[in-house]
Amino acid sequence: MEIDKLEQLRKTVVRGAQEIYSKGLVEDGEGNVSVRVNKNEILVTPTSTKYLLLNPDLIVHMDLDGNIIGSGRIPSTEVKMHLAVYKDRPKVKCVIHNHSSYVSMLSILRKNIPIIMEQQLIFLGGLIQCTEITEAHTEEMGLSALKALGRNNAAILANHGAIICGKSLDHAVRFSVILEKLAKVYWGALQIGEPHVIPQENLEEHEKMFNSLFACYPKRLRVKRKTGRD
Numbered sequence: 001m002e003i004d005k006l007e008q009l010r011k012t013v014v015r016g017a018q019e020i021y022s023k024g025l026v027e028d029g030e031g032n033v034s035v036r037v038n039k040n041e042i043l044v045t046p047t048s049t050k051y052l053l054l055n056p057d058l059i060v061h062m063d064l065d066g067n068i069i070g071s072g073r074i075p076s077t078e079v080k081m082h083l084a085v086y087k088d089r090p091k092v093k094c095v096i097h098n099h100s101s102y103v104s105m106l107s108i109l110r111k112n113i114p115i116i117m118e119q120q121l122i123f124l125g126g127l128i129q130c131t132e133i134t135e136a137h138t139e140e141m142g143l144s145a146l147k148a149l150g151r152n153n154a155a156i157l158a159n160h161g162a163i164i165c166g167k168s169l170d171h172a173v174r175f176s177v178i179l180e181k182l183a184k185v186y187w188g189a190l191q192i193g194e195p196h197v198i199p200q201e202n203l204e205e206h207e208k209m210f211n212s213l214f215a216c217y218p219k220r221l222r223v224k225r226k227t228g229r230d
């Protein structure tokens with residue numbers, strides 16, 4: 001049963017990786033996709049992924065301390081960032097890292113994306129933050145990514161790309177597409193004027209939807225709202 005589940009999850013990683021490739025969010029050799037197997041283990045794409053040649057046998061099984069389980073390929077050193085997210089956020093079932101073009105452009109400018117569209121709050125959680133610059137492939141980059149994620153499902157990595165997480169692979173793929181779309185729209189709007197941000201008072205219902213359907217931040221970050229009774 002456990003072996004069947006693992007095999008199924010290997011196929012899930014391949015599907016997710018090929019989806020982000022077909023949507024133009026990564027080129028061969030860049031980006032990575034992982035899914036959680038259980039509390040302490042994940043499956044992740046191998047280093048230098050050739051997306052169309054990927055198959056379940058090439059997917060790497062490892063624990064959250066970074067040890068590879070069984071034989072097979074090695075993961076990208078960027079997996080440290082994935083591990084940091086899984087360790088900090090028990091609800092996260094999938095992490096995607098990509099170098100999509102518009103997010104990468106904003107990452108070079110170290111720009112956050114203010115709340116410019118309603119779907120941003122519903123699916124991603126709000127204002128998208130860019131990290132401080134850190135050395136790629138380090139644990140520090142993972143910590144910096146977590147800080148920028150805050151309660152959100154996506155963040156921009158300074159001079160690098162994007163990190164996205166979700167409660168399922170389908171969520172994380174969808175959020176990756178939405179993030180790139182938002183970055184493109186924001187970039188375009190900046191070319192012709194000063195973008196208007198959506199006022200906070202218009203967003204309460206969207207925030208509720210985010211929290212009930214898509215949020216995967218840890219309990220300690222839950223915001224206690226005043227009910228009027230306390």
Ligand SMILES: [Zn+2]
Nearest residue numbers: 031078160161
């Ligand atoms: Zn990268």
